[in-house]
Amino acid sequence: MRRMRGGGGDDRINTCLPEELIVEILRRLDSKPSHDACSLVSKRWLALERLSRTTLRIGATGSPDVYVNLLSRRFVNVRHVFVDERLNISLPVHLGSLARRRGKKSSSYNKSEEDGVETNSLSDAGMAALGEGFPKLEKLSLIWCSNVSSVGLTSLAEKCRLLKSLDLQGCYVGDQGVAAVGKCCKQLEDLNLQFCEGLTDACLVELASGVGKSLKSLGIAACVKITDVALEAVGLHCKSLESLLLDAESIHNKGVLAVVHGCPALKVLKLQCINVTDDVLIAVGTYCSSMEFLALYTFQRFTDKELRAIGSGCKKLKNLTLSDCSFLSDKALESIAIGCKELTHLEVNGCHNIGTLGLESIGKSCPRLTELALLYCQRIGNFALSEIGRGCKFLQALHLVDCSSIGDEAICSIAKGCRNLKKLHIRRCYEIGNKGVVAIGEHCRSLTDLSLRFCDRVGDEALIAVSQCSSLQYLNVSGCHQIGDAGLIAIARGCAELTYLDVSVLQNLGDMSLAELGEGCPNLKDIVLSHCRQITDVGLNHLVKNCTMLSSCHMVYCQGITSAGVATVVSSCPNIKKVLVEKWKVSQRTKRRAGSIISYLCVDL
Known part of the structure; x- marks a missing residue:
């Protein structure tokens, strides 16, 4: 400034x-x-x-416990803290050395008992430091912090009584810690307990009685010891509950029905419970008139009967996901279409008895649809999408995966009818070729995101048409083997805003394309070139000369790229963070210079 x-x-x-x-x-x-x-x-x-500063993100590098102490002295008004053991966030040099010096003196600096190797994981001491350092904390996310126990969670709960949101995904905390949260954090609204395997009914019973008046969102997954007893407590005490995510084999109708009957404000329900039957969704349709988001995964006991109940009772439904629900048929979608006129998002995944007629009814009756995903739907044909094109003028996103009966006719209908389309993702739909994609390029000029993976009938003609979509930012044509230099050169000259490009497994692509991309797409950040046999160091050099924003480059199995090309990428791109390449193509000098950003598909061959 x-x-x-x-x-x-x-x-x-x-x-x-x-x-x-x-x-x-x-x-x-x-x-x-x-x-x-x-x-x-x-x-x-x-x-x-x-x-x-109100938000901090902490990774696993260094000693998180000591890092928390350092940060709490500098940022005293922090309200949101995110700790993710999957992240690898480097400390500044001066903070890293200070953390190491202090860590050696601190018992919170964890070491393996067997080999004395330092482990990068938040511990109970770090939790205590969070509580001491950030008493105004409102949102805490702990992702896979496996060293945090009930002791640490209890100490934090006692200090951070203003806590409103708590994510404990993958943490091995016990009942005592969660119960302490219920006792101390009376303003808690959101709680995520996914993969907290040690929890039992006892902690949820105490939690529900403690924060029942404030709790609005609850997520439970892979908690094998939690049964209907816990959900009955939730239904009894949590009258303001709006969102429930439940993935559990130990849950039956009794528990879910208790929540449905006891929580009339329920708006979001995501269920993957193999022991739940039609009675649950009949109750949802009867008692949950505010329902807006419903997701049903892997249900073998649900039939069309319960979707009719949803269509009749949940008039505000906007988002519906049906995944691997084998006994649902076209009649189920017809019921939704007739009753849920507000529907904006629909995903049908692996429901093999749903076909063209069901989706036609959506096109005729749900004009507000903005996103449609059809995955592994072999029985849905062209006429279904033709009806979507005619009736759903506001459609902005379409996802098609392994839909063998959908071809160019359907895509042309979408292109002509849904001119606001911004995202089109197609994978392994072998009947879709140039004709359909050309229509998209000609009619959907607002397109920003296009993925055509392994659509082997799509070639240069399609990309030449798509190049008219000047706002395109994301392009994936992996495995479209008919695409060559002509198509990519057109994209480079017409789509200056492109930031992501995947051209892997394109055997006809050469250096000329990379040279044009370097000239025309200066904002390119991520590129995947793997298995492109004709690309060489020359093309790579032209690309990185002008694409200074490049942050990741994947180039395994590119026989024309040598160690010199790898060195060029590393030395020419100041923002590069990840290079994926064969180990033998990385020189010792490149390893010394950028070893931390290089990843290997195969360590030794």
Whole structure:
């Protein structure tokens, strides 16, 4: 940020702007880089930026426990903390060395008992530090923090009584910790307990009685010890519950019915419970008139009967997912279409008895549909999508996977009728070729996201038409072996906003395409070139010369790319974060220079 200076060279931005105005400026920033840039203006701005920072993300690198201590001293007004053991976030050099020095003196710095190797995982000591350092905490996300136990969760709950959202996915906490949350955090609204395998009914009974008045969202998955008893407590105490995610084999009708009867405000219901039958969704249709989002996964006992109940009772339904529900037929979708006129999102996945007639009814009766996904739907044909094209003018996203009866006729209907289409993803639909994709390019000029994976009838003609969609940002044509230089050159010349490109397994693609992409697509950030045999170091050099924003490059099994090409990518792209390549193509010099960003598909051959 450029400083404002008077005639005498005085620093007016610091002397004239009141702190309240600077804080308001910082509050309106929407990204961490922007915050970081403002903190460099002056020491005053640095101090105010630290006061304004409300969100922190912590990975597994270094010692998270010590890192929490350091951050709590600098950012005292933090409300949201995300700790994800899957992330690998590097500390600044000075903080990393400080963490290591302090970690060696601290019992919170975890070591393996067998080999003394340091482990990068948040522990109970880190949880205690979170509670001490961030007493105003409102949202805490702990993803796969396997070293956190009930002791740490209890200590945090006792300090952070303003907590509203808690995500414990993959944490091995026990009943005592979750019960403590129910006792201390009376404002809790959202709780995620997915893959918390050690929990039993006891903790949910205590939790429900403690935060029943405030709890709005609950997620339970792979908690094998939780039964209907826990859900009965939820139904009894949590009258404000709006969202329930339930994936459990130990749950039967009794538990889910207790929630449906006891939680009239329920809006979101996601179920994967093999022991639940029609009675549950009949009750949903009867008692949950506010239902907006319904997802049913792997139900072998549900029939058309329960979808008729949903269509009759859930008039506000907007989002419906049906996955692997074998006994549902066209009549089920007809019931939804007739009753749920507000439907905007529909996904049908592997429901093999649903065919063309069911989807036709959606096209005729649901004009507000904006997203449609058809996965492994062999019985849905062209006429179904023709009806969608005629009736769903606001459709913005279409996903097709392994739909063998859908061809160019259907895609042409979508293109002519749904001109607001922004996302089209097609995979292994072998009847779709140039004709359909050309129609998309000619009619859907707002297209930003196109994926045509393994559609072997799609060639250069299709991409030449798509190049008219100047707003295109994402393109995946992996496995479309008829596409060559002509198609990619057209994209490079017409789609300057392209940021992601996957052209893997295109045997006819050469260096000329990469040279044109380098010239025409300066915003390109991610590119996948794997299995492109004709691409060489020459083309790669042309690409990276102008695509300085490039952050990831996959180029395994490209026989024309050598260690020199790999070195060119690493040295020419200042923002590069990941390079996927064969190990033998990486020179010792490249390893020393950028070893941390290089990944190998095969370590040794």
